[in-house]
Amino acid sequence: MGWRIHGLPPNNQPILNMIDLIKKTMLAGIGATVTTKEKVEGVLHEYVEKGKLSTQDAKNLADRIIADGKQEFEQAKTDLSHRLQELLKKSNFATREELNALEKRVAALEAKNS
Numbered sequence: 001m002g003w004r005i006h007g008l009p010p011n012n013q014p015i016l017n018m019i020d021l022i023k024k025t026m027l028a029g030i031g032a033t034v035t036t037k038e039k040v041e042g043v044l045h046e047y048v049e050k051g052k053l054s055t056q057d058a059k060n061l062a063d064r065i066i067a068d069g070k071q072e073f074e075q076a077k078t079d080l081s082h083r084l085q086e087l088l089k090k091s092n093f094a095t096r097e098e099l100n101a102l103e104k105r106v107a108a109l110e111a112k113n114s
Helices: 013-049 055-090 096-113
Strands: none
Touching: 013 055
8 A cells, every 4th residue: 555654553444545545536536637638628629620619719718627627626635635634633643743742752751861
């Protein structure tokens, strides 16, 4: 799988499976975006060939569709990131900051007891 989250026990397979699924979903979304761009350009090219759209109108429309798609993808990515953060908070895992604070406390206690 390749995923390792600091502070997450290695035997916490359900969380790791969920994160892997999210990763695959996002990668599929990127692939769909590329495929959609090619399809949009193909359909618009057909309209240009049939005289239903000018070359410039087709270019402008393709640019707008692609820009809207990128914006929607970025919004979905942001939403997914927030939801994942909420899930991790609900799962009661230590944050990087909390682990760093504990490491400092342990180091201070070790230094004090040496």
